[in-house]
Amino acid sequence: MSTAADYSNVDPEQALKYAVQHIRGDRAQIIEGIIEPVSPTWDHEAAAETIRDQIRPRARQLGCVTGSGNLDLPGSSNWFVPDIAVVPAAQAKGAAALLPEDTLLIVEVTSESNGDTDRVVKRKRYAEYNAPLYLVIDRQEQSVTLFSEPGRLGYTRVDGPHPFGAKIRIPEPFGLDIDTSELA
Incomplete structure (x- = not known):
């Protein structure tokens, strides 16, 4: 006689995040x-x-890497794969996933299929999980917006939207202007 497996003590959040990491x-x-x-x-x-x-x-120069590695949002059913994240190289080494607060900058480029996710859901969640800078390249609106100063209720500073072709300042520790003319 076979017995059913007991899954009563399985954490659904961890099971879901484990499954998404193992999709072939x-x-x-x-x-x-x-x-x-x-x-x-x-x-x-x-x-x-x-x-x-x-x-x-x-x-x-800042000792960071740029990539699209996994970002875990513990305590939620979210596991994000940003288009670009800038993270300290030491934290990235050997990490399967990082937290949004481990980043220096996150960049999302919208698509028609998920633009609202980047504009609304990820903006809210990245602020909630203390990502210091969040840059949205909105291809449908042809604009770029930088969100900074995360708080519990969202980002408290917004620079934009600026039309493609404008330069947008990424503050320290970057201290550089991003030219968006090639996006137009």
């Missing part, structure tokens, strides 16, 4: 409990690369 073939993220594949188009990647190329030299 594609990367995926969890947005408010919904598993979404991460499969950007080349146009999307070109926009991200435009920003990454401008950030990377300063990130290296």
Whole structure:
């Protein structure tokens, strides 16, 4: 006689996050409990690369890496894969996932299929989890907005939206201007 396995002490959040890390073939993220594949188009990647190329030299000077590694939001059913995150190299080494507060900057590039996720859900959650800087490249609105000074109720400082073609200042520790003319 077989007995049923006892799953009564399994943490649903941890089980969901474990499952999303082990999906074969594609990367995926969890947005408010919904598993979404991460499969950007080349146009999307070109926009991200435009920003990454401008950030990377300063990130290296700061001892950081730029990438799209996993971000865990403990206590929630969220597991994000940002388009670009700048994190200290020492923290990235050997880490399966980091926390938004471990980043110096997070950049999301919107797509038609998930633009509201980047504009609303991720903005709220990144602030809640203390990501210091959140840059949204909104391809549908053709604008760029920088959110900073995270608080419990959201970001308290907003720079933008600025139309593509404008320069936007990324504050210290970066202290650089991002040229968005190539995005237009």
